[in-house]
Amino acid sequence: MAAATLLARAQSQWFSNIRGDLFAGIVVALALIPEAIGFSIVAGVDPKVGLYASFCIAMIAAFAGGRPAMISGATGAMALLMVDLVADHGLPYLLAATIVTGCLQIVFGILKLGRYMRFVPKSVMVGFVNSLAILIFLAQLEQFHGAHSSIYLLVLAGLAIIYLFPHLTKAIPSPLVAIVVLTLFTVWSGSPLRTVGDMGELPSMLPFLALPQVPFSLETLLIVLPYALPLALVGLIESLLTANIVDDLTDTGSNKNREARGQGMANIVSGFFGGMAGCAMIGQSIINIGSGGRTRLSTLASGLFLLLMIIVLGDAVRVIPMGALVAVMFMVSINTFDWSSLPGMLRHPKSETIVMLSTVGVVLATHNLALGVGVGVVLSCVLFSRKIAKLVGVSSHMDESGTTRIYTIAGQLFFVSIEEFLASFDTTEEVGAVVLDLTHAQLWDATSIAAIDKLVLRFRSAGTVVTLRGVNEDGKVLLEKLALYDRPGARLSSH
Amino acid sequence: MFARILLPTDFSASADAAIGLAREHFPQADRCLLHVLDPQRIATSITSSVSAREDREALERELLARLESQAWPGEECTIEVGTAADTILACAQAWEADLIVMGTHGRTGLAHFLNGSVAERVVRHARRPVLIEHEKRA
Secondary structure, rough: HHHHHHHHHHHHHOOOOHHHHHHHHHHHHHHHHHHHHHHHHHEEEEEEHHHHHHHHHHHHHHHHHHOOOOOEOOHHHHHHHHHHHHHHOHHHHHHHHHHHHHHHHHHHOOEEEEHHHHHOOOOHHHHHHHHHHHHHHHHHHHHHHHOOOOOHHHHHHHHHHHHHHHHHHOOOOOOHHHHHHHHHHHHHOOEEEEEEEHHHHOOOOOOOOOOOOOOHHHHHHHHHHHHHHHHHHHHHHHHHHHHHHHHHOOOOOOOOOHHHHHHHHHHHHHHHHOOOEEEEOOOHHHHHHHHHOOHHHHHHHHHHHHHHHHHHHHHHHHHHHHHHHHHHHHHHHHHHOOOOOHHHHHHOOOHHHHHHHHOOOOOOOHHHHHHHHHHHHHHHHHHHHHHHHHOOOOEEOOOOOEEEEEEEEEEEEEEEEHHHHOOOOOOOOOEEEEEEEEEEEEEEOOHHHHHHHHHHHHHHHHHEEEEEEEEOHHHHHHHHHOOOOOOOOOOOOOO | OOOEEEEEOOHHHHHHHHHHHHHOOOOOOOEEEEEEEOHHHHHHOOOHHHHHHHHHHHHHHHHHHHHHHHOOOOOOEEEEOOOHHHHHHHHHHHOOOOOOEEEOOOOHHHHHHHOOOHHHHHHHHHHOOEEEEEEEOO
């Protein structure tokens, strides 16, 4: 590529909106701090693991991602998938799983799996974000166990600040205001409530490169792979969903396969630098766009400012009460939930509501977002093919001579629609001849050809002459290859 | 004489005044009313993250209707998504406008530093004449 084109592209992807991007980067970094800590706690690791992850992922995604101005970091969807791994095997295995996750995502990106996102219908996406919201909410309830009852007041005060402060000004993110105010209050009042410092180690320096302390054996791979695969899939689903949202908000395009590879590289780097696996963040990306971020610079700035603030503010972060963090996580949960899907349940086709609720149900039962999406996609396909199958119509009339019955067949003939299709013929009627007019029908598969076979042979066994009419080119090819009714010895088989 | 005039509007008093000015002085010219929808505004008003596109399109339709309600017969109306100044400049180029007529708010202080003035940026980068109507006069 010519140097001039490269330069022009760098200018538009990095430096076309410097002031807006830097400002948005600061806002996002401030909003990231509580989330990165909160999701670390959800996963059961030290806050520094989530903070290092958010820093590394933001840095790499800024350069390698396919969607400028999208924010990536440690996320709830990913944190929820790693809980068991951390509990059973500890942090080193999480880091190894993170690296494997990244490798898988790069492979998916090279295989261009991004295009298969089309197969994830909107109702499954709504189910995905709704169950994610519910899980984030439920994960917070643990903080109330055995805590001093004043934590309820703290959380309520936090939520009040988060939702009321924006009426005063939107220049400072209100979750941050809530954290600062509540931290000052608990420090001043000498509250006995648990703080972030009680939850584990915070970063005091830059992350450094280190190999995860695990044996490099097949056994290790077999331990981490069952976690890395859903992590890789969920990471890509949420990242590509977020990329779509940013595309839609800004009315611009993005490179989905590059994004998949970028997410992979980001996770590999995160794992080597002591961070957990992450992906794109829906809420943060919307905050970024809403604060004026437009280019890759905003993503980079969010990561840089995050680390800078953590290192400078380390001691202050330690005394943040967990109640304030729970309030922020409740807000994340409320913002993630697709509230318009509730009234939408009355308007949308019943099948889509069933898909959405099934996705939510499976996720809540298994705590595995990948499984929920899988079930949702399969269910959508089943319900869709059933719907298409219902569109098959067969009508008939006698021609002028009164000796030939003409069946007009319309719709899609395939494995789902065959049963009803066959039931619409009366093969015992005593007419000299029948015509099957397939002008408005499409033959799709071997099952539909087998049905035609069965039909023709049934008519013939009653002594009726059968003619097929109006079969289109695709149908003719299938008939020539598979149809048996004109082959010698063709008989009605039992099935 | 100017034949194709682009009229960016944010529906403010000064924008209305600028449109009035153009109609008064260039009655024969082709005029195009443009409103730029900032993604920032969509991001803060979306109700469902999954349906961001529907939300944006609904907002676009609403704004287009508003724009059309104030257009005179024969005037074109366009809604574009993007950063105000850059989108105005790109639109002027694409529509081959030979004049841009727009209003300015005269923001000062911090608001000016953070947001700058759209008109200021348009004047600085437009490769065609720009006529600015000031709010104070309007």
